[in-house]
Amino acid sequence: MNELLVIIPCGKSKIWKKAPNRGQVKARNAYTGAPFKVNKEFAEKFADRWMILSARYGFIDPDTLINDYEETFLKPGPNTVKLETLIQQIKDKDLLGFRRIICLGGKAYQERTAKAFGYYGISVEFPTKGMPIGKSMGFIKRYDPFGGH
DSSP states (O other), rough: OEEEEEEOOSSSOOOGGTOTOOOOEEEHHHOOHHHHHHHHHHHHHHEEEEEEEETTEEEOOOOOEEEEOOSSSSSTTSSOOOHHHHHHHHHHHOOEEEEEEEEOSSSSHHHHHHHHHTTTTTTOOOTTTTHHHHHHHHHHHOOOOSOOO
């Protein structure tokens, strides 16, 4: 069994804003905002595996090639990923065999992640629950999920 899966939110700021003709890029390089960068650094440091939760694509591996999109969980539209899809992706992407799952990000990401993993009876940790974005970024920069210093 793997130890830790970290799920981080996508971001509003994307590479295509500065390079509109860029085409597909790896998800890990698509999001350019400071919150994404802080979360990605945490995930790369501590996780056995990490995923990005995208409002368009659902749970995606960092190396998955993606296109630009405008979907957001705050204003769901016809192309916003559905809960049923997230539930299926957990199984299809082999995300069930982790001892711990940490989800970073705001309320919309936390709710969807909790419901999707909850379908399988798996609980998820939300270390930044209720924190505003600036405070959560500072927390994540200092947080050690294994209790080290």
